[in-house]
Amino acid sequence: MKNYPEPEPLPRSFPQDPSPGGFVQDRPVPKSKKGFLWSLLSLLGFLLLKGKAVLAFLKFGKVALTAVSMITSIWVYALFWGWYFALGFVVLIFIHEMGHAAAMRIKGIRAGAPVFIPFFGAMIALKDQPQNAKTEAYIAFGGPLAGAIASGICFYFFQMTQNHLFLALAYTGFFMNLFNLIPMSPLDGGRIVTAISIKLWGIGLIAILLLFLKTHNVLLLLVLLMGGLRFWQVYKEKENLSSGYYQVSSSYRWKMSLAYFGLIAYLGYMSIDSLNLLNQIMVR
Structure with a gap:
């Protein structure tokens, strides 16, 4: 892998602020009421004139x-x-x-x-x-979609330049956005599937649990706890599932399903492809 020059290291310590923390007067100086009133009027005038x-x-x-x-x-x-x-x-x-x-x-x-x-x-x-699951899913989908495009651009730059840095960034971006699409709150995928089916949260819980058991990553445990709590809260009040918030038309449900699973397929394929290229470079 190519070596990239590193910039000058940051200093380990920085000079302390030499300014004094305050001062103490020997005797308090009494202020007149007129002086206080004038100060108050001056402050109000400043706020009015300098509001912008x-x-x-x-x-x-x-x-x-x-x-x-x-x-x-x-x-x-x-x-x-x-x-x-x-x-x-x-x-x-x-x-x-x-x-x-x-x-x-x-x-x-x-x-x-x-x-x-x-x-x-x-x-x-x-x-x-958001006032409904449709809006929540739309907003949640915007992040992984933009991230997938940015990662694809990095992959394109790697193909054009053969610069390994772009390949590493592409793989990281593909995998990061793929992970975010796991159907479990608070991840983006958990919010997207509110417009598809809340039952997919169960699959997300299992996926996060398996990842945690394999990696023992504390952050995954945090996501698991937050997602599990949210899952329990929703199903504890099942009547909320039939409320207006979760009412989504069948056509939109199908459109979001195609977009969601299509993006998962793309990110999954590109993650594997870019990882294989990285492994080939590492063994050279």
């Missing part, structure tokens, strides 16, 4: 949170897999989340900015909740 600037700052804060969490994730992943792969991996996760965001915008669902969590991926908090 304050709103812009709040919006910037959301963007900053996304940027900082992205950079943090890149740094953490780079400790294990190097800077180039870490950057590409986070970009793949970002594209996956943007697929969800695009679907939310189409359906008129308000949402916050994506926040990245190392080894958990990323999440977008919904400000509005």
Whole structure:
């Protein structure tokens, strides 16, 4: 496999902030009521005149949170897999989340900015909740679909350049999105099958359990516990299954089934194909 140059390592420690934490006055200085009133009026005037600037700052804060969490994730992943792969991996996760965001915008669902969590991926908090299983499935499907396209582009770049980094990213993206399609909440697949059949959650539980028994991955155990709790809550109140939320037309159910299982087939095939290519490269 080709070697890629690594950038300069980050320093192990950073200088501490030299600014003082505060000060203590020997004697309190009394303030007049007029001074307090003037300060209050000045603050109100500032908020009225600079309201747009304050709103812009709040919006910037959301963007900053996304940027900082992205950079943090890149740094953490780079400790294990190097800077180039870490950057590409986070970009793949970002594209996956943007697929969800695009679907939310189409359906008129308000949402916050994506926040990245190392080894958990990323999440977008919904400000509005889907009104039915059809909308929930549509939003959930947007992420894996965008992720599959991004992974396919990485695979295409590998074929054009024979750069092994693109192949590694392609395989990771294919497998990551395939895993996300397991029909178990809180994974995307669990939300998609609400428009197909809730009974598929049982298959998802078994799949996650088998993966956990094979890998002993703590994250899988967390998904298993969360999914199992959700499964129990839904079937404990069976009357909710016949409520308006889960009422989906037969035509939409068939369309979503074809899209869901078709995407699983594509991601499964490409995961195996890219993994075989990686194994061939490793034994050279």
